[in-house]
Each structure stands twice: as structure tokens, then as C-alpha cells.
Amino acid sequence: MTVISHRIPRHSRRVGLLLVAICFVAGQAAADDVSRARGLAANCTTCHGSDGRSVGEVPPSLAGRDRAELLQTLLDYRAGQRASMIMEQHARGYSEAQLALIAGWFSRLPAGVALAAPRADGSSTGARQP
Amino acid sequence: MSTLTRDGATTRRPAADTSRRAFIHGGASLAAASVFSTHAGAAEGPRARVVVVGGGFGGATAARHLKRWAPALDVTLIERDATFISCPLSNLVLAGNAQIADLTFGYQSLERLGIRVIRGEVMAIDASTRTVRLASGDRLAYDRAIVSPGVEFDLAGIPGLQAPAARAAMPVAWKAGPETLRLRQHLEAMPDGGAFVMHIPQAPYRCPPGPYERACQIADYFKREKPRSKVIVLDANPDVVSKKALFMAAWNGPYKGMVEYRPNCELADVDGPAKTVKLVFDDVPGDVINVIPPQRAGAVADRSGLVTANRRWCGIDWLTMESVAVKGVHVLGDATLSASIMPKSATMANQHAKLAAAAIIDLLAERPVEPDPTLINTCYSFVDGVRAGHVASVHAYEAAERTMSVVKGSGGLSREANATEGAHAWGWARNIWGEALG
Structure with missing residues (x-):
């Protein structure tokens, strides 16, 4: 029947458009999270090294660490349940959702060679291997 | 394009x-x-x-x-400049606790990344x-x-520091480099029993705890090499601007009797030949003069x-x-x-x-x-060659005010300067140098 045969495609077209819209919005939200995670993680790399790879033993590298372990550590700092010199003071500046983004970001980065500034003559100052 | x-x-x-x-x-x-x-x-x-x-x-x-x-x-x-010289840690050079070469880096890695570096x-x-x-x-x-x-x-209010000869006699050393080494030489040439006299400008200036760290570093050097000498800190501010508890602990502890701190010292000028810092109500002579100008x-x-x-x-x-x-x-x-x-x-x-x-x-x-950026601050200061303390804060964007504000409850000061934080400070330095030039 023409009525039905028109109805079904129209309906499925609507569903299709809706799905595209949902995907786009969800995708954009995920993309915003990636962008936000990189921005938040950039707060940490001043001390912990670019891409979470520390040139020295302290502060420790964060790249490639287990997400759940990193997040729990940060939450413990935030709750004052883990002693530290400085990390409690920093962790209290972030929401749980922000700490989750940070933990997720560093867990997805591969551990690798830390990049140190070169000496004035361009020679290496001894970047640390992971 | x-x-x-x-x-x-x-x-x-x-x-x-x-x-x-x-x-x-x-x-x-x-x-x-x-x-x-x-x-x-x-x-x-x-x-x-x-x-x-x-x-x-x-x-x-x-x-x-x-x-x-x-x-x-x-x-x-x-x-x-051809090279990058780190201001952070350069106060340690004044005390002989670090070498300027430890703080000097090149731009070669940036060129290898594909950045055009023009001197x-x-x-x-x-x-x-x-x-x-x-x-x-x-x-x-x-x-x-x-x-x-x-x-x-800004040397407009300090005529005595404007001439190159005056500047050579009284290196500012608030940008790390040749003046850092010259100030170190003056300290080395100073006889035991002399006085290092420093003037701090009104905030804001580069590196709020820096002058007080400098006072500690020079006291550390004097304690080791010239124990009868004094550090006189003339501060234009009404109080220690940053990390007060940490610095007071050092001045009242290991450097007791060696560091003299005077707040509310308004600078009038400096007299190089007389080696005297001229305040509005007082003249303070010394052997090594270090006036940090407003900026x-x-x-x-x-x-x-x-x-x-x-x-x-x-x-x-x-x-x-x-x-x-x-x-x-x-x-x-x-x-x-x-x-x-x-x-x-x-x-x-x-x-x-x-x-x-x-x-x-x-x-x-x-x-x-x-739309919601966050920034942090972490500053370490060394009270001697090994022990450091920090100040930290987290700053979040306030849309209504269109500014950054410290997140309530975040940040703070070290409980005490210690060697663990000294190691953290060097770690921070190596990583922040890598962030810029690695």
C-alpha cells in the first residue's frame, strides 16, 4: 500500500537523521572531553614531563599508567587519605570528573623516552628511558 | 596562504x-x-x-x-639570545650551590621539531x-x-643604577646570565665581616619568593665561607611577599643573627661609589649592593x-x-x-x-x-644547597568575572623546607626545561 510504503521510509529516514544527530552530539561531547583532557593534563606536565614522561625519577612519569590506579591515587590525594608534599594541594583544585579525564589521558599515552632540554651546544643532557 | x-x-x-x-x-x-x-x-x-x-x-x-x-x-x-638560561635555580649559582652551565640550554631540539628559530x-x-x-x-x-x-x-626612579658602570658595580642579576656570575664574583671578593644589602621592589615583580630565596642562598654561602658576614634585606613591601613561614624559619633557624629583614623600605636611589642603598628615611651602606628594580x-x-x-x-x-x-x-x-x-x-x-x-x-x-580552563602554579625555593619548599595553587576560569581565581581549598605551602622537596625542585626544573626545549 502506498500509504504504508511511504510511511516506512519516512519513519526510517527520521530515525536515521535522529541517529546521525545523536552520533554528532555524542561525538562532539567525546571530542570536547578529549580536548578538555589534554588541556587539564597539560597542567600536570610542567612537573611530570611532556606527555607524562619525566626526565628524572621524581616527579614520577604518568604516561601508560593504569587508569584506575591513577584515578584512585588522585582521589585519595583529594580526600586527604594519601600523604604527599604537594599533590594533595593540587588534587583539591579539581573535580572528580576532571581527575578522571586526567587519569584517562595519561593512561592512554605510551610510556617512552623523556625529552630533556639539550645543553647549549645541542648535546643531550641524558633523557631518561622509560 | x-x-x-x-x-x-x-x-x-x-x-x-x-x-x-x-x-x-x-x-x-x-x-x-x-x-x-x-x-x-x-x-x-x-x-x-x-x-x-x-x-x-x-x-x-x-x-x-x-x-x-x-x-x-x-x-x-x-x-x-643564543641560549636559554633558567632564572629558576639561578640564586643557587650565587651561593656556589649550582653552576650556570647546569641552567643553560640550546634551541636545537625546537629546530629539529620543525620550528624556525630566528635569533x-x-x-x-x-x-x-x-x-x-x-x-x-x-x-x-x-x-x-x-x-x-x-x-x-624600570630604572626611572633609580638614577644611580642607570649608568653602565653603576650597573657593572651593582649587578641586578634578576635575569639569569652574565650578571648572575658578576654578582657571584662580587660576593666571592667580599671580605668576611662584610654586608650584602638587597632591595626588593613593590609587588608585582618577577618571581615573588625569589628575593627571599636569594637572601637564604647568600646566607648559606656566608655561613660556609664568611661566617661573620651579614645579609640585609630592605623590602619595599610591608611584609615577606611569598612563603613567609618557610623563609622566617630559615632566618630564625640556621641563619639566626645573619639575616636582617626590614619591611616598608621605600627606595630613594642607590649610590654606587659609596656602596649605599638610599632609602627615603635612611641610608644603608654595604659591601655588595643588589637593588632589584621595579619591573x-x-x-x-x-x-x-x-x-x-x-x-x-x-x-x-x-x-x-x-x-x-x-x-x-x-x-x-x-x-x-x-x-x-x-x-x-x-x-x-x-x-x-x-x-x-x-x-x-x-x-x-x-x-x-x-570554555573552562584551569592553570596551576608550583614554585620551589631553596633555603640552602639541598632543602627546598614550595608554594602551590590551582586557578580556574570565572566566566562571570572573565578572570582566573584560585580554586577554594586548593594549594598551599610546604610544612617545612626539606631535602625531598629539594629533589622535587630539581625534577620540576628538568621537566619544565624539557617542556620548553626538549
Whole structure:
């Protein structure tokens, strides 16, 4: 029947458009999270090294660490349940959702060679291997 | 190359990240066709020219992160000096607790990353033609520019420090380099029983705890080598500006009787031949004189119309670090008009740099910028050759006030200076140097 045969495609077209819209919005939200995670993680790399790879033993590298372990550590700092010199003071500046983004970001980065500034003559100052 | 404007910044556009590319659909791609002509592959980021003026903690970090996060960008860094010398830790050089070579680095890795590094002096930025004019006469075109000029000393109120001979006799050493070594030589030449007299300008100035760390470092040196000598700290401020508890613990502890601190000392001038700091109500003679002058944004900021506050500092939009006075020019680091309780520190310049790099990439790709950015500060100060303490804070954007405020409950001071934090301080330094130049 023409009525039905028109109805079904129209309906499925609507569903299709809706799905595209949902995907786009969800995708954009995920993309915003990636962008936000990189921005938040950039707060940490001043001390912990670019891409979470520390040139020295302290502060420790964060790249490639287990997400759940990193997040729990940060939450413990935030709750004052883990002693530290400085990390409690920093962790209290972030929401749980922000700490989750940070933990997720560093867990997805591969551990690798830390990049140190070169000496004035361009020679290496001894970047640390992971 | 087409010049990108900020006009489309509020419309959503395809993103640079591959993670975003996965969600681009036909309609959006068609709508963005004109933008694609200015893009390399999405992962490469926008194609545009960014010129960075100043290769310190702000500028070098911004150039490196722009290139790493958006490899298709054409990034040029213009720096006056051949090498980078770190101000952080340079007080340790005065005490013989570090060598200047430990703090001196090259720009070679940035060149290997594909950043064009030009050694030169910038005369001004001309926003009307979007060009950077060098002292050599060359002009560089940009789509977005970054100015990270550091500070300039304001010697107008200190006639006695203006002549080159006076400056040689009384090195300021508030920018690490030859003056750091000269001040060290003066301290080494000083006989035991002498006095080091320092004057601190009214805040804001570069590195709030720096003068007090310097007092500790020189006391450490005196205690070791010249135990009958004194450190006299003349502060224009009504109290110790930063990390008071840490410094007082050192001055009342290991340096008891050696460091004399006097607040509210308004400077009148300095007399080099008489080796005397002249205060409004007093003259203070010494053997080694170190007057740290008041400061303002580096001169190129003023020549480019970027100075907006008290004829000293550059007002910026905290979402992008873009100048409030000159569109398309972003200002970083000590030269900015600081938000509340935001120090002029290397960490803060590093944080400004990454915020600006991310925002510039978004703006060039005609995407909205992050609406809720966060910055942190971490500053370490050494009280001797081994023990350090820190001050820390987390700053979040306040949309209503269009500024950054310290997140309630965040941050704080070390309970005490100790060797563990001394190791952290060196770790911080190696990583922040890597962020700029690695």
C-alpha cells in the first residue's frame, strides 16, 4: 500500500537523521572531553614531563599508567587519605570528573623516552628511558 | 596562504584530532569545505603561520606545543639570545650551590621539531598588516602572534643604577646570565665581616619568593665561607611577599643573627661609589649592593601597543591569552596583568603557553575554545644547597568575572623546607626545561 510504503521510509529516514544527530552530539561531547583532557593534563606536565614522561625519577612519569590506579591515587590525594608534599594541594583544585579525564589521558599515552632540554651546544643532557 | 580570522570561532568545525574526525558527517564536511582548504589532514591541524616573540618559559613552551599539537602549523620563534638560561635555580649559582652551565640550554631540539628559530630583536608587531618587524629590517607575516617578552627593569626612579658602570658595580642579576656570575664574583671578593644589602621592589615583580630565596642562598654561602658576614634585606613591601613561614624559619633557624629583614623600605636611589642603598628615611651602606628594580612588560610589548594596565602590564583574555588591546596577538608570562594571587613565575608562564597553544589551534581551525580552563602554579625555593619548599595553587576560569581565581581549598605551602622537596625542585626544573626545549 502506498500509504504504508511511504510511511516506512519516512519513519526510517527520521530515525536515521535522529541517529546521525545523536552520533554528532555524542561525538562532539567525546571530542570536547578529549580536548578538555589534554588541556587539564597539560597542567600536570610542567612537573611530570611532556606527555607524562619525566626526565628524572621524581616527579614520577604518568604516561601508560593504569587508569584506575591513577584515578584512585588522585582521589585519595583529594580526600586527604594519601600523604604527599604537594599533590594533595593540587588534587583539591579539581573535580572528580576532571581527575578522571586526567587519569584517562595519561593512561592512554605510551610510556617512552623523556625529552630533556639539550645543553647549549645541542648535546643531550641524558633523557631518561622509560 | 589564506588568512584565517576569528569570525567563525563560534561555529563548530571539523576538528584536528583524529578522535574528532571520526564524528564528522557529510553535512558538516560540506559546510566546512572552505575551511578544509586551509587544513592539512585533520591530524595535522590547521595550516597557518604563528610567530612567537621571545624564547623563554612562555614563548619556547608555546612554540613547541603548537608544533607538537598541530604539526601543519608554520611556527617561527624569534629570540634575542643564543641560549636559554633558567632564572629558576639561578640564586643557587650565587651561593656556589649550582653552576650556570647546569641552567643553560640550546634551541636545537625546537629546530629539529620543525620550528624556525630566528635569533634577532623584534622592534614591534604591526597588527594592521599582521607582520612582525625585526631590527634587521625583515618582516614576518603571521596569522596569529604570541609575545612572551618577560620583564623590563624600570630604572626611572633609580638614577644611580642607570649608568653602565653603576650597573657593572651593582649587578641586578634578576635575569639569569652574565650578571648572575658578576654578582657571584662580587660576593666571592667580599671580605668576611662584610654586608650584602638587597632591595626588593613593590609587588608585582618577577618571581615573588625569589628575593627571599636569594637572601637564604647568600646566607648559606656566608655561613660556609664568611661566617661573620651579614645579609640585609630592605623590602619595599610591608611584609615577606611569598612563603613567609618557610623563609622566617630559615632566618630564625640556621641563619639566626645573619639575616636582617626590614619591611616598608621605600627606595630613594642607590649610590654606587659609596656602596649605599638610599632609602627615603635612611641610608644603608654595604659591601655588595643588589637593588632589584621595579619591573614592567618587556619593551616590545609597549612598542606593540599591548600594555594596558598602569603603563606596565598587558591585559589579556584568560580563555585565549589574546591581548585585550590588539586582536590576533597573544601575550604570555610575566608581561601579563596577573589575575588575583597569580604569580609571575616560570610555572605560570609554562601554563599560559599551553593554554594559548590550544586556544590558537582552535581559533585557527575555527572551533570554539575550551570554555573552562584551569592553570596551576608550583614554585620551589631553596633555603640552602639541598632543602627546598614550595608554594602551590590551582586557578580556574570565572566566566562571570572573565578572570582566573584560585580554586577554594586548593594549594598551599610546604610544612617545612626539606631535602625531598629539594629533589622535587630539581625534577620540576628538568621537566619544565624539557617542556620548553626538549
